[in-house]
Amino acid sequence: MVLYLANSSLDARTVGWSMYDGTSQKRYMPGDADEPPYPNGLEALKDGWRLFQASQLVDRNQGDEFRLGHLKYEFFFEKMVDCD
Numbered sequence: 001m002v003l004y005l006a007n008s009s010l011d012a013r014t015v016g017w018s019m020y021d022g023t024s025q026k027r028y029m030p031g032d033a034d035e036p037p038y039p040n041g042l043e044a045l046k047d048g049w050r051l052f053q054a055s056q057l058v059d060r061n062q063g064d065e066f067r068l069g070h071l072k073y074e075f076f077f078e079k080m081v082d083c084d
Helices: 041-046
Strands: 002-005 014-018 050-054 074-078
Touching: 002 041, 041 050, 041 074
Parallel strands: none
Antiparallel strands: 002 014, 002 074, 050 074
16 A cells, blocks of 8 residues: 655645555555545554555755645555465
8 A cells, every 4th residue: 555645744644545455355446436545644554554665755945845746755555464
């Protein structure tokens, strides 16, 4: 699961997300849900997801808040499940 948060804090609101299932038990498609799987990264941790990568904090120049581009607060989570 990838959560894009409003800022670098794990309790910031989720503004975008992507889901991937390595077990192939469920298929996710872009835009298949109107609501994020978790309101923030902290709730994902409480539900058993492990955070294994967070976006690098980079200094931004004044005026960059008006530029379009990638979502810069990207957090990667994984959850281990049994596959029978």
